[in-house]
Amino acid sequence: MTAGISNLLLTPEEMTAVDTAAAASGIPSYALMQRAGAAVAASLLRDFPAVLRAVVLCGPGNNGGDGYVAACLLADSGVAVVVFQMGEPEKLKGDAARARDNFPNAVQPLETYQPRNGDVIIDALFGAGLARDVPKSVADVIERVKQAQVPVIAVDLPSGVDGRTGTVRGAAFTAVRTVSFMTRKPGHLLMPGRELCGELEVFDIGIPARIVRAEKKLQIAENQxxxxxxxxxxxxxxxxxxxxxxxxxxxxxxxxxxxxxxxxxxxxxxxxxxxxxxxxxxxxxxxxxxxxxxxxxxxxxxxxxxxxxxxxxxxxxxxxxxxxxxxxxxxxxxxxxxxxxxxxxxxxxxxxxxxxxxxxxxxxxxxxxxxxxxxxxxxxxxxxxxxxxxxxxxxxxxxxxxxxxxxxxxxxxxxxxxxxxxxxxxxxxxxxxxxxxxxxxxxxxxxxxxxxxxxxxxxxxxxxxxxxxxxxxxxxxxxxxxxxxxxxxx
The missing domain is CATH 3.40.1190.20 (Ribokinase)
Structure with a gap:
């Protein structure tokens, strides 16, 4: 990780500006998504080497694209993988659609997921940018997962946690580990988001530090x-x-x-x-x-x-x-x-x-x-x-x-x-x-x-x-x- 970058706090809006600036500078956005998905897949393989089934819950945006990349890599490594998509997979756009097209297996509707013993979930539904309460279909899945006590690895932030405030938007996953990219968000530190994240890892996916620092506008930091x-x-x-x-x-x-x-x-x-x-x-x-x-x-x-x-x-x-x-x-x-x-x-x-x-x-x-x-x-x-x-x-x-x-x-x-x-x-x-x-x-x-x-x-x-x-x-x-x-x- 570039020195000091992982210790910064960027709001979801600032991180979106970082992604936009990185693309404008000529960095391929799909390459960034591939690195993010690889970090998530590596986290699962390291922490759950005996996983029976990797369950990837994909949302309608780029967070879902990260999930599809992780699903492909896990399948390539020999893990049994099933993807459950929120909404219609055909409506994905840009890099997320490209990642979906690379996944070789059929995709199932999110509402049909029923937890099993031996599952490990990759939560790639919303990430840090959630600005509204989660829909009932997602809240129902969250409740089923909670009752079954299936371990969850969250991509960027547990779905349902507001990345700006750390508050819960209706319902939220409780993750054993959260994998974020480049910097942390306020929601990683503010309660109850901090508890719901479990252990937090921040991965460098290749955005230059100068771009990250240039887009940090608000004077918010961890007290260090x-x-x-x-x-x-x-x-x-x-x-x-x-x-x-x-x-x-x-x-x-x-x-x-x-x-x-x-x-x-x-x-x-x-x-x-x-x-x-x-x-x-x-x-x-x-x-x-x-x-x-x-x-x-x-x-x-x-x-x-x-x-x-x-x-x-x-x-x-x-x-x-x-x-x-x-x-x-x-x-x-x-x-x-x-x-x-x-x-x-x-x-x-x-x-x-x-x-x-x-x-x-x-x-x-x-x-x-x-x-x-x-x-x-x-x-x-x-x-x-x-x-x-x-x-x-x-x-x-x-x-x-x-x-x-x-x-x-x-x-x-x-x-x-x-x-x-x-x-x-x-x-x-x-x-x-x-x-x-x-x-x-x-x-x-x-x-x-x-x-x-x-x-x-x-x-x-x-x-x-x-x-x-x-x-x-x-x-x-x-x-x-x-x-x-x-x-x-x-």
């Missing part, structure tokens, strides 16, 4: 260090604690202080030079009993906060973990509107009835990070959340533009978006990160990076990645306290 490494703080020898940033985490009242401490500890572990917990008077002693390296500062109301903010070294704050929902949170945010702020949990919920009040306070250079889970996102951005035409990436991008903030749209497929349109899909988080307090740790990590001078979007993306890394080190059964101790600076 190359997205933000260049803006991480220097590890030079000449430094001190204030150069490494001072992070302030606001605590809740007595009895509700644990979340802030986990956030503060994560911030310290993530590299902040100083971390202070700002707590109301009744919570100072409670916090002090648990703290050593983390400092404490008593703060009751916004007047005291305003006086403290005369110290210009205080530039980065985390507000929300255990803080409490209500007017106090809104007043504190207003006082911090010219600073860098990670707003999480109760801080987000405090603006559920007046989100524009929040957004209007943070104009100019983005310095606000919002970390909503699904429910919080819906309360802050109800119209965006309800738009079924948008996928998770598009929703995060629209929210970031509206709020002028970096958005961390949390979940198994966390999406980080910037007001300028950039977006990253995170993939390194283990499922056991879904535990109480995990989000508090994440807020502290992001805050620590911002305190060290990392811009909001890059701090959010790097923080999510570090959070996933810490979860992998902590292992199954982790608690949020253990997670915080496993955070490592980048």
């Amino acid at each position: 260090p190359e997205c933000w490494r260049q803006v991480l703080p220097s590890s030079g020898l000449e430094t001190h604690k204030y150069k490494r940033g001072h992070l302030v985490v606001f605590s809740g009242e007595a009895g509700k202080t644990g979340a802030a401490r986990m956030s503060a500890m994560a911030g310290l572990k993530a590299g902040a030079g100083l971390v202070t917990i700002a707590a109301p008077g009744d919570a100072v002693a409670e916090n002090a009993a648990h703290l050593t390296a983390i400092m404490l500062h008593p703060i009751e109301e916004e007047a005291a906060l305003g006086n403290w903010l005369h110290d210009e070294r205080l530039q980065t704050f985390v507000l929300g973990p255990g803080f409490g929902v209500g007017d106090k949170a809104r007043r504190f945010v207003a006082a911090l509107s010219d600073r860098h702020l990670v707003l999480d949990a109760d801080g987000l919920s405090s603006f559920k009835d007046a989100p524009d009040e929040l957004f209007l306070q943070f104009s100019g250079e983005p310095r606000l990070v919002l970390t909503p889970h699904e429910g919080e996102f819906g309360r802050l951005f109800p119209d965006i959340a309800a738009d079924t035409a948008m996928g998770k990436v598009e929703k995060a991008q629209a929210a970031a533009a509206r709020a002028n903030a970096a958005i961390v749209y949390k979940g198994a497929d966390t999406v980080i978006a910037s007001p300028d349109g950039r977006a990253c899909i995170n993939t390194n988080a283990p499922v056991w990160l879904a535990t109480a307090g995990s989000g508090d740790v994440l807020a502290g990590v992001i805050g620590a990076l911002m305190a060290q001078g990392v811009p909001a979007f890059e701090a959010a993306a790097a923080g999510v990645y570090m959070h996933g890394d810490a979860g992998m080190r902590a292992g199954k059964g982790l608690t949020a306290e253990e997670l915080a101790t496993e955070v490592r600076p980048l």
